[in-house]
Amino acid sequence: MKLLVTGGAGFIGSNFIRYWLEEHDEDEIINFDKLTYAGNLENLKEVQENPNYSLVKGDICDRKAVDAVMKNVDTVVHFAAESHVDRSIQDAAPFIKTNIEGTYILLESALKNNVQRFHHISTDEVFGALDLDTEAKFTDKTPYDPHSPYSASKAASDHLVRAYHDTYELPITISNCSNNFGPFQFPEKLISLAITNFLEGKKVPIYGDGKYVRDWLYVEDHCRAIDLILHRGKVGETYLVGGLTEDISNLEVIKKIVSIMKKEENMIEYVKDRPGHDRRYAINSGKIRETLGWEPQYDFDHALELTVNWYKENPEWWKNVKSGEYKEYYKKQYA
Ligand code: NAD
Numbered sequence: 001m002k003l004l005v006t007g008g009a010g011f012i013g014s015n016f017i018r019y020w021l022e023e024h025d026e027d028e029i030i031n032f033d034k035l036t037y038a039g040n041l042e043n044l045k046e047v048q049e050n051p052n053y054s055l056v057k058g059d060i061c062d063r064k065a066v067d068a069v070m071k072n073v074d075t076v077v078h079f080a081a082e083s084h085v086d087r088s089i090q091d092a093a094p095f096i097k098t099n100i101e102g103t104y105i106l107l108e109s110a111l112k113n114n115v116q117r118f119h120h121i122s123t124d125e126v127f128g129a130l131d132l133d134t135e136a137k138f139t140d141k142t143p144y145d146p147h148s149p150y151s152a153s154k155a156a157s158d159h160l161v162r163a164y165h166d167t168y169e170l171p172i173t174i175s176n177c178s179n180n181f182g183p184f185q186f187p188e189k190l191i192s193l194a195i196t197n198f199l200e201g202k203k204v205p206i207y208g209d210g211k212y213v214r215d216w217l218y219v220e221d222h223c224r225a226i227d228l229i230l231h232r233g234k235v236g237e238t239y240l241v242g243g244l245t246e247d248i249s250n251l252e253v254i255k256k257i258v259s260i261m262k263k264e265e266n267m268i269e270y271v272k273d274r275p276g277h278d279r280r281y282a283i284n285s286g287k288i289r290e291t292l293g294w295e296p297q298y299d300f301d302h303a304l305e306l307t308v309n310w311y312k313e314n315p316e317w318w319k320n321v322k323s324g325e326y327k328e329y330y331k332k333q334y335a
């Protein structure tokens, strides 16, 4: 396969590229990334000399650049996005531009270049919120009900991807995954922020009452799901990925990290809630398990320990990321 990976210098994209080159050493990957604040070439040091890997710096909203890179590609794996809910609340504009317009430009180019598979990486946030203390879970039939500019822009991009299949027969697949964690996650997301704050001796901010529920998945298990979808998934289908954790609250997650890192619970600090904060997410992953045989290989507690260890062993990586622009963002977000 010759893959065009968009957003491959970000958290999941870089984990995916390392995973793919390891598992499929005959395949070629072009990583097309704008290198925003979230894109970091340090994430890809391990593969930068690999002859099957190349980087093209570019913006998915730039038609010419996209057309140039799409030539002779058979598979697109589209990760590139503005991905952080809190930043979308501070300023929605880049989310609308990249997540909606950028996806449209990629779809047009994929169509023109007869791409054989366009796989779109999406999120469970498009389905909105579930109530606490219910058994309800998201499936691919759950109606869309996004609440943040981020999730609304991802929902719009999902609709566009489906429309290009239904209208122009572009061979697409979509995966809607739950919250990922693991190595190389930018420390603006809950788990990476908590671990690095504890390592710096700083308090960890918990929004509202801390009883919000997310469905957590180790990033490598997400990469494996995408692999299965690309090789065995049915064109036109949507697969929900997740369902590892059973209703664990943010507070419980942070308490687990406190315990792994041998910190004190008084290092947890309740702060102002996120506006429009979705109460609970839960994935029914029955479809991908039953049709493609996907199973997560990492349990939550073990994966959390691996993640803590990775951040402990890679202080240069996160200290570098936490300097500069990040400081300004943090001050504004947690003022
Ligand atoms: P990230 O923010 O870590 O990385 C995004 C990458 O996209 C960066 O390398 C950035 O430079 C690049 N990018 C941004 N705008 C671009 C543009 N206009 N042109 C080209 N490149 C651009 O994000 P992530 O956490 O790795 O998420 C990747 C994808 O997975 C996103 O589509 C996100 O919606 C989806 N997703 C994320 C999670 C999660 O828990 N992180 C869960 C489900 C789905």
Ligand code: DAU
Binding pocket: 083, 084, 085, 086, 122, 123, 124, 125, 177, 178, 179, 180, 188, 189, 190, 191, 193, 205, 206, 207, 208, 212, 213, 214, 250, 274, 281
């Ligand atoms: O569900 C999948 C989504 O997960 C992805 O689509 C997004 O790209 C990704 O950013 C993530 O979104 P969340 O908003 O769920 O992740 P975040 O890590 O920002 O927050 C997780 C939960 O923790 C959420 O309930 C908000 C809360 N939180 C977050 C931060 C950063 C806090 O309590 N304190 C914090 O400082």
